[in-house]
Amino acid sequence: MDKLTEYLNAHREDELHPSEIANLLKDLDEKSFDDAVHSIPKDLIADVALELPDRYFGDIVESFTAEEIAESVSELESDDQTDFIQELEEIDEEKAKKVFEALDEEYQADILQLKRYKDEEAGAYMQTEVYTAKLSQNVHDVIRDFARLRREDELENVTYLFVTDEHEKLHYGVGLDHLLIFDFTKTLAENINENPEQYRPIYATDYDDIDDVVQKFQKYDLASMPIVNAKGRLLGRITSDDILDIINEQATDQMYHLAGLNDDAEEDENIFRAGKLRAVWLSINLITAIVASIVIGLFESTLQSVVALAILMPIVASMGGNAGTQSLTVVVRQLALGDIAKHDAFRTIKKEVLLSLGNGLLFALIMGIIASVWFDKGMLGVVIGLSMIINLLSAGFFGSVVPLLLKRMDVDPAIGSTVVLTTVTDVVGFFSFLGLATLILL
Amino acid sequence: MDKLTEYLNAHREDELHPSEIANLLKDLDEKSFDDAVHSIPKDLIADVALELPDRYFGDIVESFTAEEIAESVSELESDDQTDFIQELEEIDEEKAKKVFEALDEEYQADILQLKRYKDEEAGAYMQTEVYTAKLSQNVHDVIRDFARLRREDELENVTYLFVTDEHEKLHYGVGLDHLLIFDFTKTLAENINENPEQYRPIYATDYDDIDDVVQKFQKYDLASMPIVNAKGRLLGRITSDDILDIINEQATDQMYHLAGLNDDAEEDENIFRAGKLRAVWLSINLITAIVASIVIGLFESTLQSVVALAILMPIVASMGGNAGTQSLTVVVRQLALGDIAKHDAFRTIKKEVLLSLGNGLLFALIMGIIASVWFDKGMLGVVIGLSMIINLLSAGFFGSVVPLLLKRMDVDPAIGSTVVLTTVTDVVGFFSFLGLATLILL
Numbered sequence: 001m002d003k004l005t006e007y008l009n010a011h012r013e014d015e016l017h018p019s020e021i022a023n024l025l026k027d028l029d030e031k032s033f034d035d036a037v038h039s040i041p042k043d044l045i046a047d048v049a050l051e052l053p054d055r056y057f058g059d060i061v062e063s064f065t066a067e068e069i070a071e072s073v074s075e076l077e078s079d080d081q082t083d084f085i086q087e088l089e090e091i092d093e094e095k096a097k098k099v100f101e102a103l104d105e106e107y108q109a110d111i112l113q114l115k116r117y118k119d120e121e122a123g124a125y126m127q128t129e130v131y132t133a134k135l136s137q138n139v140h141d142v143i144r145d146f147a148r149l150r151r152e153d154e155l156e157n158v159t160y161l162f163v164t165d166e167h168e169k170l171h172y173g174v175g176l177d178h179l180l181i182f183d184f185t186k187t188l189a190e191n192i193n194e195n196p197e198q199y200r201p202i203y204a205t206d207y208d209d210i211d212d213v214v215q216k217f218q219k220y221d222l223a224s225m226p227i228v229n230a231k232g233r234l235l236g237r238i239t240s241d242d243i244l245d246i247i248n249e250q251a252t253d254q255m256y257h258l259a260g261l262n263d264d265a266e267e268d269e270n271i272f273r274a275g276k277l278r279a280v281w282l283s284i285n286l287i288t289a290i291v292a293s294i295v296i297g298l299f300e301s302t303l304q305s306v307v308a309l310a311i312l313m314p315i316v317a318s319m320g321g322n323a324g325t326q327s328l329t330v331v332v333r334q335l336a337l338g339d340i341a342k343h344d345a346f347r348t349i350k351k352e353v354l355l356s357l358g359n360g361l362l363f364a365l366i367m368g369i370i371a372s373v374w375f376d377k378g379m380l381g382v383v384i385g386l387s388m389i390i391n392l393l394s395a396g397f398f399g400s401v402v403p404l405l406l407k408r409m410d411v412d413p414a415i416g417s418t419v420v421l422t423t424v425t426d427v428v429g430f431f432s433f434l435g436l437a438t439l440i441l442l
Numbered sequence: 443m444d445k446l447t448e449y450l451n452a453h454r455e456d457e458l459h460p461s462e463i464a465n466l467l468k469d470l471d472e473k474s475f476d477d478a479v480h481s482i483p484k485d486l487i488a489d490v491a492l493e494l495p496d497r498y499f500g501d502i503v504e505s506f507t508a509e510e511i512a513e514s515v516s517e518l519e520s521d522d523q524t525d526f527i528q529e530l531e532e533i534d535e536e537k538a539k540k541v542f543e544a545l546d547e548e549y550q551a552d553i554l555q556l557k558r559y560k561d562e563e564a565g566a567y568m569q570t571e572v573y574t575a576k577l578s579q580n581v582h583d584v585i586r587d588f589a590r591l592r593r594e595d596e597l598e599n600v601t602y603l604f605v606t607d608e609h610e611k612l613h614y615g616v617g618l619d620h621l622l623i624f625d626f627t628k629t630l631a632e633n634i635n636e637n638p639e640q641y642r643p644i645y646a647t648d649y650d651d652i653d654d655v656v657q658k659f660q661k662y663d664l665a666s667m668p669i670v671n672a673k674g675r676l677l678g679r680i681t682s683d684d685i686l687d688i689i690n691e692q693a694t695d696q697m698y699h700l701a702g703l704n705d706d707a708e709e710d711e712n713i714f715r716a717g718k719l720r721a722v723w724l725s726i727n728l729i730t731a732i733v734a735s736i737v738i739g740l741f742e743s744t745l746q747s748v749v750a751l752a753i754l755m756p757i758v759a760s761m762g763g764n765a766g767t768q769s770l771t772v773v774v775r776q777l778a779l780g781d782i783a784k785h786d787a788f789r790t791i792k793k794e795v796l797l798s799l800g801n802g803l804l805f806a807l808i809m810g811i812i813a814s815v816w817f818d819k820g821m822l823g824v825v826i827g828l829s830m831i832i833n834l835l836s837a838g839f840f841g842s843v844v845p846l847l848l849k850r851m852d853v854d855p856a857i858g859s860t861v862v863l864t865t866v867t868d869v870v871g872f873f874s875f876l877g878l879a880t881l882i883l884l
Contacts, residue, residue, distance in 0.1 A: 017661070017662060019660075019661040019662065020661070023661075026783045027783050027784060027785065028785075029785050053781045143622055143623065146619075146622060146623060147622075147623035150619065150620075150623055151623075155619070157617075157619075157663065157665065158617075158619040159601050159618070159619070159665060175599075175600075176601070176618035176619060176622060177588075177592065177597075177599075177600040177601070177618060178592075179622065180585055180588060180589075180618060180621065180622060181585065181588060181589035181592055181593075217683075217686065218461075218683070218686055218687070218690075219459070219461040219462070219465075220459060220461065221599065221681075221683035222683070223599070223601060223665045223681075223682060223683075239663075239665075240665060240682040240683070240686070241659075241660070241663035241664070241665075241682070243686060244659065244660055244682070244685060244686065244689060245660070247686060247689050247690060247693075248660075248689060248693070248779065251689075251690070251693030251694075251696075251697075252775055252779070254693075254697065255693075255696065255697055255700070255771055255775055256771060256772070256775070258697070258771075259767045259768050259770075259771035259772075260764065260767075260768060261768055261771060261772060266772055267781075271793055271796065271797055274797060275797045275800050275801060278765070278768050278797060278801060279800075279801050279804060279805075281764070281768070282761060282764055282765060282801055282805060283805075285760065285761065285764045286757070286761060286805060286808070286809065289756060289757040289760040289761065290757065290812070292756055292757075292760075293753050293754060293756060293757055296752065296753045296756070297753045300749055300753070303745075303749050303752050303753075304746070304749050307742055307745050307746050307752075310738065310745050310749075310752035310755075311735050311738045311739045311742070311745075312735060313752075313756075314731060314734055314735060314738070314755075314756060314759065314868070314872075315728070315731040315732065315734075315735055317756065318727065318731040318734075318864075318868070319724060319727065319728060319731065322702065322723070322724055322727045323720070323724060325701050325702075326701050326702060326703055326720050326723070328701075329697055329698060329700075329701035329703060330698070330701075330703060330708055333694055333697055333698070337690065337694070339495045339709075341468045341469050342469060343469065343470075343471050351713055354713065355713060355716060355717045355720060358717050359717060359720060359721050359724055362721060363721075363724060363725075363728060366728070367728065370732070422760075426756070426760070430756075
């Protein structure tokens with residue numbers, strides 16, 4: 001008996017966790033996976049499909065009818081429903097349409113609303129299910145209504161009661177830990193008015209940048225945040241578990257961008273798309289490598305007379321590339337984390353230049369000695385030492401200036417900065433090394 | 443009037459947010475910062491110091507007496523108290539001792555307990571303040587007690603009531619959204635027994651790996667999690683805002699490790715430590731660069747007779763390095779996110795090899811044509827094309843195998859894999875290119 005069946009049997013009585021099922025499915029090889037898919041409890045199909053890495057999505061939805069899928073989609077919260085339909089549209093538009101049409105009208109309206117938002121807008125991440133009450137309501141009644149919704153499974157993971165007026169405009173956010181100690185016989189307004197400042201909600205609007213929302217969650221240690229429209233009308237909420245996912249995705253994006261990769265394409269089942277996008281990056285890199293080679297070509301006759309230069313020159317370029325990547329990575333990451341403030345640009349550049357100058361001097365000495373002993377030519381050591389200093393210095397300078405400049409121009413500093421940097425360290429490395437050699441050795 | 447004073451004046455009546463103050467301080471230049479430090483409200487000193495990047499910590503604690511600091515530390519929750527004392531110990535052990543001694547005994551005991559945990563243990567991230575009640579208690583009384591604690595500001599951000607027995611052993615976790623709809627006239631036991639499975643808590647023990655805790659938060663979409671000892675006694679809780687910080691830190695660690703950087707050292711005010719640790723990485727890189735140079739040296743006479751080889755060889759190495767970094771980054775990140783399961787190793791390697799072989803063929807063709815036209819030598823194009831295929835193929839292979847192997851050996855795949863990979867792509871690149879040239883062109 002496989003582990004999934006074991007798990008399902010053991011938890012027949014209590015709540016099943018879709019993520020647990022997804023984990024067990026992930027550990028199966030392809031054949032057992034296809035068998036096991038059918039033992040996923042019907043009401044959890046959509047939930048499990050969303051929990052698995054993207055490449056499994058197609059296998060799962062193929063194994064069930066549009067009606068079965070629609071049933072399970074109904075169990076999801078609106079943000080997940082929207083994600084599901086959108087992911088399904090990408091691989092099978094017709095089935096997506098069928099599933100959508102099989103949903104309740106109310107769900108359809110929510111999905112259509114959420115789909116309008118762009119990836120970077122807060123609205124794209126909210127769920128429309130919120131626990132709301134009117135200021136004039138009695139606390140007792142509010143809690144009674146809540147109990148009913150809770151029993152009908154309409155609300156999950158509630159931590160805040162959002163208090164609105166008759167136009168659905170958001171006025172206050174009351175943590176359940178506060179609601180619990182309110183005077184139940186009074187109205188919300190009466191309770192809140194004892195200390196209204198305390199209940200002023202920290203909110204975002206639906207078109208706000210999701211990055212700003214993530215920063216607010218971290219700044220104010222929130223568990224959930226209401227989303228309103230431009231007029232202050234309550235539209236939905238974003239919860240901390242969404243934020244965890246977004247933070248992970250942002251970090252993945254950053255790492256991938258630095259290496260010339262595209263997050264979406266890499267998660268796709270179709271490796272062709274990933275290959276194509278990787279090739280674009282490699283093409284840009286090829287051009288910069290050719291530029292570096294042209295620089296080397298300028299010194300053809302120098303290379304011909306001192307072949308040791310050809311042997312040593314990759315060392316200068318490689319050390320510059322590595323030192324530059326160190327500076328670049330620190331600056332890109334600290335910019336993303338908000339650790340580099342506006343007036344900090346100069347301090348950051350100074351720090352990076354100092355660090356790389358220090359290491360430049362150190363490795364100039366080491367490599368200078370190694371080169372002069374290796375090729376028994378003192379002046380060769382001087383040449384490689386000097387060019388090492390020049391190259392590491394420019395690595396530190398450009399490794400910090402490039403991302404800072406891109407950031408100032410509102411371009412993602414993780415994209416493209418690597419390629420600019422290695423072009424600089426290659427060109428400066430080869431040019432300084434071979435140029436100095438031409439001046440000093442010939 | 444500066445922005446900080448403005449903010450403080452504007453919010454005299456309501457709650458001040460330490461992170462808002464930290465943000466305003468961060469935007470000041472050094473001189474204004476030193477002036478502004480003294481306008482931090484006294485009870486928020488410790489909170490603001492923790493919110494700022496590490497390099498400001500020293501400046502802040504120097505500006506206040508040990509007594510003032512101790513006052514503000516008392517306002518923190520136990521996990522933050524511990525962080526504060528530990529950070530202070532690192533820069534001023536004597537002052538840390540004074541602050542510690544000025545704290546209430548109860549706080550001191552908590553700090554001593556939490557300090558025993560290692561960085562990777564769940565216990566190091568928990569706070570000891572939790573909202574608990576006994577099974578036999580009446581819901582009404584439980585809420586009355588809670589109201590008292592809440593008024594005394596002893597509890598914040600409560601989302602769960604933890605239910606224990608007389609030995610403090612954890613039995614159930616009741617979300618406040620459930621507690622709210624309990625029958626207040628009955629005991630907790632009576633309410634819970636209607637559906638006990640629903641209240642079985644998802645917990646971790648204090649010595650569990652914090653990575654596992656992070657994964658549980660994501661898996662079960664938690665807002666907070668109880669931490670128990672090996673005997674099941676409730677020790678404290680970890681909240682989702684802690685998890686947000688940990689996820690960010692883990693991602694930073696990964697990016698830094700890939701670039702040969704140390705997270706702690708880079709955040710230090712003392713740039714000497716960062717420089718030293720960067721130098722260690724550069725030293726390792728120097729050794730591998732020298733190995734690559736020795737490989738080039740094997741073909742000295744080939745280089746002497748065809749100088750075009752010296753001009754072109756960095757292109758082969760650079761393309762291999764970039765393609766390898768792409769594979770490496772994808773595999774390292776997907777391993778960290780748990781997207782690569784055990785049986786997935788072979789699938790992953792196959793995918794990376796196929797992708798890099800595809801791009802190898804493409805760029806072999808492109809570069810082959812460019813080289814043969816550039817140097818008017820058809821066979822030179824054949825040589826660079828063949829070596830490009832060999833090098834990109836090995837880049838994809840080693841870019842995926844190295845992190846998978848390190849992971850299997852329980853070594854962090856982000857550390858060290860870059861250096862192994864670039865050694866491979868440099869050595870294979872130079873050897874295949876110059877070796878093929880010797881065979882074909884001479």
